[in-house]
Amino acid sequence: MNHAKMNEEIKHHLINSIIKKEDNVVYADKMFVAFSVLKWILEQKVNESVKAKYFNHIDRFLADEIDLYWEDGTIRYKTKKKDNRGKK
16 A cells, blocks of 8 residues: 555544534544644654554544643653543
8 A cells, every 4th residue: 555545544544533523513622633643653754663653642542541742842642540440
C-alpha cells in the first residue's frame, strides 16, 4: 500500500474515532490533539516502528487510557490511573 493511501486511511479511522454526533450536535473533544500529533507523525522521516508507537499513543488517547499533550514542542503522555474497581 502506498503512503498516501495509508495516510488517508489513518485519517479516516481517526475521524470516525473522534467525532461523535448526537442529534444536531457534533462532539470532537480530542480532535485538535489527535490530528496535531498525526500531522507531526506523518511529516517525520522516521521508521515505521516509531510511527506505530505514536499511532498506538493516539489510539490509547482516544480510548481514554492516557492523556496526550504537547509540552514545549514535544509530545508527552501520562497514563490515567485506575481506582480499585478498575475505573479511571
